[in-house]
Amino acid sequence: MAATGKDIDQAAAILQMGGLVAIPTETVYGLAANAFDGEAVVKIFAAKNRPAFDPLITHVADTDQLAPLVSHMPAAARQLMQAFWPGPLTLVLPKTHLMNDLVTSGLPTAAFRQPRHPLLQQLLSILDFPLVAPSANPFGYVSPTTPQHVEAQLGDKIDYILDGGPCQIGVESTIVGFEGEQPVVLRLGGLPVEDIEQVAGAVKVKPHSTSRPQAPGMLESHYAPQACRVVVGDLAHLIKKYRQHKIGILSFSRKYPDYPNFVLSERGDLNEAASRLFSALRWFDRQQLAYLLAEPVPDTGLGRAINDRLRRAAT
Ligand code: AMP
Ligand code: MG
DSSP states (O other), X not given: OOEEEOOHHHHHHHHHTTOOEEEOOSSSOEXXXXXXXHHHHHHHHHHHTOOTTSOOEEEOSSHHHHGGGBSOOOHHHHHHHHHXXXXXXXXXXXXXTTSOHHHHTTOSEEEEEOOOOHHHHHXXXXXXXXXXXXXXXXXXXXXXXXXXXXXXXXXXXXXXEEOOOSOSSOSOXXXXXXXXXXXXXXXXXXXXXXXXXXXXXXXXXXXXXXXXXXXXXXXXXXXXXXXXXXXXXXXXXXXXXXXXXXXXXXXXXXXXXXXXXXXXXXXXXXXXXXXXXXXXXXXXXXXXXXXXXXXXXXXXXXXXXXXXXXXXXXX
């Protein structure tokens, strides 16, 4: 068991000594360490069983802390930061020598975000280093959106869980990189592409599962429940096809009372649906099903990130 509480001084003391702390963010819970402490960073990879080629996101208190870590700031990056930081937007930028190669898996770029969760902002403001934090789950499994999720999966591997309540957004941050000066969406997430386009104009969306094309498809099966197979498609059709088996239904707004069923948002709200998605996948994991049948949600706003996670869970 990890100690759990709201004590930012205790969290800060552990991080200063090179320990690991689970932190609340507005997207999902992170597993944090001092970005400048190589030994602490290595502990994250070990605790998560995460391959060393999968780089981490660095969480900064503000743009002043970011400045010395970045060697070139495209104009569009500055605009996006002004519009959406603090918030669920990660920017991949050319790094300076201050960024540890362990954090970036040896890449010349690093991923940065200023998070919006008030408790994490307080923590960052009393530390004199940024925090690297991937999602606080074993590699390849569903990201945690409550302190209880973290405890259940990693409780024996971390020193403290900072309890910031359930995550407001519930899917990971949107990641934007740059091709020259042009922003490119690398991962769909908690900031809708439409919002980005209002600030930066039309952007390319090139979702990837890892920054390293050398790791072909290895990360595709991300976000998957462990105990059943996920199939995504039209529910009426899928129910006909799989009804001989023990099935569960993940639906957007309609109820399916004849089956174990989780409705993402009865009022058809994509933001509510996103915030409940990972809890839903965990719930199905406990239902002893052969197949989880899921329908895509409308492909706008946070719906795009939800559909991306469903597609990956189904791989
Ligand atoms: P997470 O597991 O949610 O912390 O997300 C980390 C992800 O950020 C990685 O799996 C990469 O997809 C992405 N990422 C981090 N650093 C970079 C980078 N330098 N270039 C491209 N993508 C990156
Ligand atoms: Mg993750």
